[in-house]
Amino acid sequence: MYPDYMAESLRKVAQTRPRRLDLAKTPDPVFPPMNADERTAVLNGFHPDFATDARRPVRVGPNRGEVLTTEVADLLESHSWLRSDRVNLDRPDIETDLLIIGGGGAGCSAALVAMQEHGMRSVIATKLRIGDANSMMSEGGMQAAVARDDSPPRHYLDAIGGGHFANKPELVRALTEDAPKIVQWLEDLGVVWDKEPDGSLQVLHGGGTSRKRMLSCRDHIGAMIMRTLMDEVRNHPDLITVQEFMPAVELLLDDAGRCAGAVLYNIDSEEFLIVRAKATVITTGGFGRLHIRGFDTTNHYGATGDGLVMAYRAGAKLIYMDSVQYHPTGAAFPEQIAGFLVTEKVRGAGGQPLNKDGELFVFPREPRDIEASAFIRECRHHAGGIETPSGRLGVWLDIPIIDQLHGAGFVAHHFAAHHHKFLRYKIDITQEPILVYPSLHYQNGGVEINAQCETSIPGLYVAGEASGGVHGRNRLMGNSVLDYNVFGQRAGRFAAAYAAEVKLGRMTMAHVEAHERELAAAGIDTALVTPVLLPSYAPEDVQSRQWAKRGRLNPGATGLRNRLHPELG
Amino acid sequence: MAIACASDGSADLAPASGQGAPRSVHEASHDAPHEEMVTVYIMGQACQVPATATIMGGIEYAGHQIIRGAGCREGYCGACATIYRVANDYRVRTGLACTTLVEDGMTLTQIPSVPAGKAIYSIADLKPDVSAIAQTYPVVFRCVACNTCTRSCPQDLKVMDYVQAAKRGDIPAILDLSYYCVACGLCMLRCPAEITQPLVATLAKRLYGRYLSKKSPELGERIAAIEAGGFDEEYRGLMAMTPEALSRRYYAPADDDAED
Numbered sequence: 001m002y003p004d005y006m007a008e009s010l011r012k013v014a015q016t017r018p019r020r021l022d023l024a025k026t027p028d029p030v031f032p033p034m035n036a037d038e039r040t041a042v043l044n045g046f047h048p049d050f051a052t053d054a055r056r057p058v059r060v061g062p063n064r065g066e067v068l069t070t071e072v073a074d075l076l077e078s079h080s081w082l083r084s085d086r087v088n089l090d091r092p093d094i095e096t097d098l099l100i101i102g103g104g105g106a107g108c109s110a111a112l113v114a115m116q117e118h119g120m121r122s123v124i125a126t127k128l129r130i131g132d133a134n135s136m137m138s139e140g141g142m143q144a145a146v147a148r149d150d151s152p153p154r155h156y157l158d159a160i161g162g163g164h165f166a167n168k169p170e171l172v173r174a175l176t177e178d179a180p181k182i183v184q185w186l187e188d189l190g191v192v193w194d195k196e197p198d199g200s201l202q203v204l205h206g207g208g209t210s211r212k213r214m215l216s217c218r219d220h221i222g223a224m225i226m227r228t229l230m231d232e233v234r235n236h237p238d239l240i241t242v243q244e245f246m247p248a249v250e251l252l253l254d255d256a257g258r259c260a261g262a263v264l265y266n267i268d269s270e271e272f273l274i275v276r277a278k279a280t281v282i283t284t285g286g287f288g289r290l291h292i293r294g295f296d297t298t299n300h301y302g303a304t305g306d307g308l309v310m311a312y313r314a315g316a317k318l319i320y321m322d323s324v325q326y327h328p329t330g331a332a333f334p335e336q337i338a339g340f341l342v343t344e345k346v347r348g349a350g351g352q353p354l355n356k357d358g359e360l361f362v363f364p365r366e367p368r369d370i371e372a373s374a375f376i377r378e379c380r381h382h383a384g385g386i387e388t389p390s391g392r393l394g395v396w397l398d399i400p401i402i403d404q405l406h407g408a409g410f411v412a413h414h415f416a417a418h419h420h421k422f423l424r425y426k427i428d429i430t431q432e433p434i435l436v437y438p439s440l441h442y443q444n445g446g447v448e449i450n451a452q453c454e455t456s457i458p459g460l461y462v463a464g465e466a467s468g469g470v471h472g473r474n475r476l477m478g479n480s481v482l483d484y485n486v487f488g489q490r491a492g493r494f495a496a497a498y499a500a501e502v503k504l505g506r507m508t509m510a511h512v513e514a515h516e517r518e519l520a521a522a523g524i525d526t527a528l529v530t531p532v533l534l535p536s537y538a539p540e541d542v543q544s545r546q547w548a549k550r551g552r553l554n555p556g557a558t559g560l561r562n563r564l565h566p567e568l569g
Numbered sequence: 570m571a572i573a574c575a576s577d578g579s580a581d582l583a584p585a586s587g588q589g590a591p592r593s594v595h596e597a598s599h600d601a602p603h604e605e606m607v608t609v610y611i612m613g614q615a616c617q618v619p620a621t622a623t624i625m626g627g628i629e630y631a632g633h634q635i636i637r638g639a640g641c642r643e644g645y646c647g648a649c650a651t652i653y654r655v656a657n658d659y660r661v662r663t664g665l666a667c668t669t670l671v672e673d674g675m676t677l678t679q680i681p682s683v684p685a686g687k688a689i690y691s692i693a694d695l696k697p698d699v700s701a702i703a704q705t706y707p708v709v710f711r712c713v714a715c716n717t718c719t720r721s722c723p724q725d726l727k728v729m730d731y732v733q734a735a736k737r738g739d740i741p742a743i744l745d746l747s748y749y750c751v752a753c754g755l756c757m758l759r760c761p762a763e764i765t766q767p768l769v770a771t772l773a774k775r776l777y778g779r780y781l782s783k784k785s786p787e788l789g790e791r792i793a794a795i796e797a798g799g800f801d802e803e804y805r806g807l808m809a810m811t812p813e814a815l816s817r818r819y820y821a822p823a824d825d826d827a828e829d
Contacts, residue, residue, distance in 0.1 A: 036820055132640040132648060146788050152795065153803040161819035165812035173804050180791045190692055190775025192744060192782055199783030220749065223645050224774070227752065231771050234687050245636070267636055300641045301648075336623050336670065340643050417749060420725070421644060424668060534634065542632035 001426035002333075009386055012358035013396055013433050020360065021404050024350055033363040039370050046373040046381070048293050048326060048438075055322050059522045060515065062317040062456070071292045072321050075305055076312050077519065078528035081249045082263060082272070084509035089252065092261070092276035092507075096241070097499045098122040098492070099261050099277035101248045101307060104133025105222075105481070106464030107283035108229035109488030110495065115239045118496035122240050123275065124233070125264050127247035127302045127533060131230045134285050134300050134465065135484055138222030139417070140206065140345035141214035142485075143478035144179035147203050150211035152176045159479055162208040162367040163444075163472020166320065170451040171470035171487075175479065178486040183215065186485070191228050192217060204348040206477035207328075208367040214478050219343055219417050221481060246273070247306060247533055250512060251280065251314040251460070254505040259314065259460035261507070267533075276507065278499035279459050281491045282307035283484075286443035286465040289535040292324050295440040296339025306531035307466040311447045313515045316455045316462075320445025323473040328353070328371040330439020332394030334425045339439040342418065344368075344477040346397060349414065350405045354396040354433065355384030361395075369474040372438040379437070386435060394435035403430055442480065444471050453491035459502060461495040463487035607673035624651055624666035624677060637681035644668045647753035647767075650723075653677035663721040663755040683754030685765040688772070697780040699738025706769050709735045711762040718756035718766055724749050728756045728766055735769050740781060743773035 002010065023030045034042065044050050049069070057065055058073040068076070098114050100107045103126030111122040124130065145155040155176040160167050183201065187193060194202040194216045203212035217224035233240050248262040252274070261277040284307030288299025297303070312318060329342040347353070347364040353371075355361050355378050362374035375395050379385030385393035403411050411430045412419055422429050446468030453461040464484040471479060519526075536543065605620040609627055618627035625639060640648030649666035656674030666679060688705035695701040702709055709732055718728035727746050734742035747770035756766045794800070810818070 036816065128637075128640060129646075129648060132646055136646050137641045137643060146785070146791050148787055151803070152800050153807055156804065156807055157815070157819055160807075160815055165815050165819075169808040173808060177795055177800065177804070180788060180795060184788060184792060187778055187782065190778040192774055192778040193785075195783055195785065197783075199785050200787060201785050218748065220645075223751070227771050228775055228778070231687070231775065232692070235689050235691070237689070298643075300646070301635075301639045335621060336626070337643070417644070420749070421668070534636075536634060537626075537629040538632045538634070539630060546632070 002432070003389055006386060009356045009358070009396070010432065012356075013354055013398060016354070016358040017398065017401055017404070020352055020398070021401055024352070024401065024405055029363050030352060031360045031363045034366060034370060042370060042373040042377055046377040047369055048295070049322065049324055051293070054293065059524060060518045061312050062315055063321070068321045069292060069324055071290050072287070072305070072308070074528065075290065075309055075530055075532070077524050078309065078526055078530040079519070080313065080512045080515065081265070081529055082509065082512060084513055087263065087272070087274070087509060089274055089507040089509065091274070093273040094123060094275045096121050096123040096275065096277050098279050098281060098495055099275050100124045100281045100283060101262060102126055102133070102283035102285060102466070103130035103242065103244070104283060104285055104464065104484065105135030105226055105229060106484040106488030106491065107281070108233045109485055110281050110283060110463060110492030111233055111240045112229070113489045113492030114496035115236060117493055118500060120496040120499055123243060123277070124240060125243045125246045125248055125262070125275070127245070127306070129244050130233065130242050131226050132300060132302060133226065134303060135481070136222050136226040137298070137300060137341065138481050139219045139341060139343035140348065141204065141216040141221055141478045142481035143206065143209065143213045143476070144183050144215055144482065145176065145211070145213055146180050146183060146201050146215070147212060150213055152179065154211055155179065155213060158208055158210050159476060160472065162476040163474050166472035168469035171449070174451045174490065175470055175482060175486050179482055182482065182485045182489070186225060186228070189228050189232055191225055194218065204345065205365060206344055206348050207365045207371060208476045214345065214348055216345060218413070219345060219415050225481065247531065248310060249531055250509065251310050252507045252509060253314060253457070253511055254507055256505050258458040258502065258504065260504050262310070276504070278502050278504060279461060279495040281461045281463065281495050282311055282447065282466050283462070283464050283488060283491070284466045288440050290532070291535070292440055295326065295438070296330060297440040298327055298330060298339060298341035299440070302534060304532035304535065305443070306533065307462065308446065309530045311455065311460065311462065314457055314460065314511050316457050316460060317448045318445060319448040319468040320473055321468065323444040324440065325368055325442035325444050325475055326372040326438035327441035328368055328375055328438055329397055329436040331434065332392050332437040333388045333435040335388070335390050336425070337421065338392065340421070341439065341441070342397065342434065342436055343415070346399060346402070346415065349410070350402045352398045352401060353436070354398055355382070356386045357384070358396070367474055367476060375436070375438055388435065392437060394437040396433040397436045398433045399429045400431055400433070442475055444468070444473055444475055449487070451490070452494040453487055454494065459498065461491040463491035607671055609671050610676035612678050613676070618671055620671070620673070622671050624653070624664065624669050624671055625649055627671045628666065628679070638666065638679035642667045645751060647751035650680040650683065650753040650755050651677055652680065652755070663723060663759070665723045665751070665753060668723070680754065680758065683758050685754065685757055685768060687768055692775055692779055695776060697740045697776040699736070701772065701776055702735050702738060702769065705772055706735075706765060708762070708764050709769055712736065712764060713762055715761060717759045717761065718764070721755045721759040723753060723755060724751060726750060731770065732764060732766060735773065740773050740776050743770060744777045747773065
């Protein structure tokens with residue numbers, strides 16, 4: 001239920017709706033899309049990445065000297081949980097063909113393909129439960145050029161344009177050319193795609209698509225695909241072992257510089273376990289729970305950039321870690337769901353962002369960074385936002401207009417999860433607009449890979465949000481679900497082929513010691529120990545009394561840091 | 570420390586109050602004046618938490634680090650199954666901690682995990698009818714139609730109805746009725762017949778997708794064209810273009826673009 005003071009603005013939204021509906025019924029855009037110069041101007045002026053202290057040079061590691069997102073640079077300039085003189089690597093606790101770190105969509109896909117195509121055994125080690133991942137949460141859809149008026153190269157051009165032409169071409173080709181086969185592979189496993197009556201895949205627009213290319217599973221594509229993949233993984237306990245609540249905290253190399261496994265940490269027993277693996281796949285997802293620039297996030301609880309920091313310490317190069325994706329439509333009201341994702345499919349189906357006067361101020365389907373920046377400009381510069389009781393700003397997202405475009409009942413069916421979510425707070429999205437503001441959504445960059453998911457470290461593969469290059473500096477809607485499927489499968493395929501050949505040498509953690517020496521040499525004084533694992537939401541006064549943590553944030557390890565790092569007190 | 574969840578948000582473009590330094594219940598300070606508080610009993614322990622908090626927000630406000638019991642935090646993953654009672658009511662209630670609001674006098678606990686035996690099967694060897702249910706989860710035939718599952722579903726699904734559909738082998742009905750199941754496990758925890766409803770729902774969805782969904786005529790054609798190398802030349806052309814040339818092509822008026 002909206003507070004009374006918003007009534008006037010809500011009235012204006014209803015008042016302008018018939019005029020906006022007429023606009024939406026013409027073939028022309030409801031608002032002029034921006035040209036290249038306008039895009040540059042709104043990004044430079046209003047995207048959070050361009051704020052004065054948003055980025056700084058990182059002082060250690062493979063990307064030393066490169067300007068990165070400030071919080072990422074902080075993360076990379078941190079201590080390891082481990083010291084090699086306290087770890088015995090000679091007797092591994094677990095041996096396997098593939099160690100897959102992260103149990104989301106990419107990790108499950110990798111394990112399944114490694115098994116199906118090469119008969120390889122995998123251990124999936126994951127911090128929370130299998131499927132506790134951003135993969136589970138995607139709502140709107142997956143891009144795949146399946147329609148007859150579309151083509152994979154057209155998908156390629158859209159993805160590259162959306163990424164500001166920084167995307168690695170071989171990765172974009174893999175992404176777009178594999179897409180139709182992914183659709184078939186998932187359907188064979190049992191994913192229920194939205195279809196037209198003749199069986200054609202239903203396609204919608206997303207931000208930055210030149211053809212309708214967005215496949216969907218109502219507004220629950222993430223859960224549909226993720227639950228299918230999890231179920232199939234669990235059908236093969238003989239070849240795929242799932243270790244839950246068992247995050248990796250450091251990669252292991254062998255004496256020839258190949259990745260040879262990792263050290264896992266059992267959150268329940270506080271044991272560390274040595275895994276020796278012929279190949280290692282990082283599928284740890286992104287970093288939304290670092291709350292970059294204080295933004296709320298759409299991300300799941302464990303999205304703390306763990307794979308990034310482990311790979312970096314082992315010597316893997318990162319790409320585009322100066323770029324953060326803010327989803328244009330995070331919920332801004334009510335407070336309890338602030339930052340939650342409102343799917344871009346809403347705008348794909350005709351939903352319109354409006355200012356406090358009920359007027360359009362941006363084309364509804366610009367690429368995400370452009371759209372988000374335009375929202376921020378409208379709120380912060382043009383005073384067009386609506387303030388919530390807790391002091392947030394937001395713009396309206398007109399959803400009722402969708403039913404007027406597509407027929408009554410469309411919203412309740414296609415956006416049932418959203419309908420349900422807002423009804424808890426007495427807001428009926430079939431009747432009223434909602435308030436939205438950009439929310440921290442996606443790690444555009446990551447560990448640099450090639451089309452085989454190889455990194456600069458032999459034996460280390462990365463797939464999904466933890467990898468970088470495929471989306472350039474801005475990902476389009478529907479290319480992330482596709483990304484974790486395409487590259488999850490590729491990582492499983494190529495890591496398995498590599499594992500069939502490799503002969504590992506003696507394991508070492510020398511890279512961790514080298515990293516600690518580099519920190520000291522650079523004069524970096526930090527108490528941060530990573531991977532972070534989980535964010536803490538304890539209020540500040542509680543944190544001040546959590547003496548064993550000493551103000552550091554990685555949880556699940558009370559007193560642990562003091563044991564491993566007595567020098568940090 | 571920039572990694573802290575409540576960042577300083579001091580930069581010019583960082584949102585000033587709401588989005589910059591979140592003031593949600595998650596980040597609130599115990600010292601904040603004026604906030605209305607309620608008492609909830611978390612595993613028996615009385616805690617003062619903001620009246621507008623979700624159960625998850627309340628647990629975290631009390632200083633707990635949730636390990637099991639939080640996942641997506643937005644109502645998709647089912648990690649945060651919670652049982653509770655409210656004041657002056659004998660009934661046991663169920664909810665997701667991330668989407669249920671606290672009430673004064675509420676007494677609650679999260680359910681870290683609900684034991685359930687997943688059937689091991691090959692989807693290729695099943696038929697999309699009652700035989701698949703009988704082979705994998707014959708326990709559904711023990712249903713006594715008490716409707717406890719439906720009453721315990723935080724998603725407001727008609728769980729018992731899809732269990733009945735499972736007994737008939739009506740796979741499309743299971744798909745539709747269980748579409749928004751988050752597999753929190755509360756129904757199976759409460760079920761007197763010990764049925765594992767979410768596992769049945771997942772199986773039925775997979776059977777529908779593989780066998781009953783009408784096949785797309787254009788998908789096979791597109792895959793065949795890709796495998797025959799039908800787009801190789803166009804890809805080679807695009808991949809050889811400079812960013813400047815790609816930009817001109819990308820921003821070209823739609824009409825010109827449609828001709829190629």
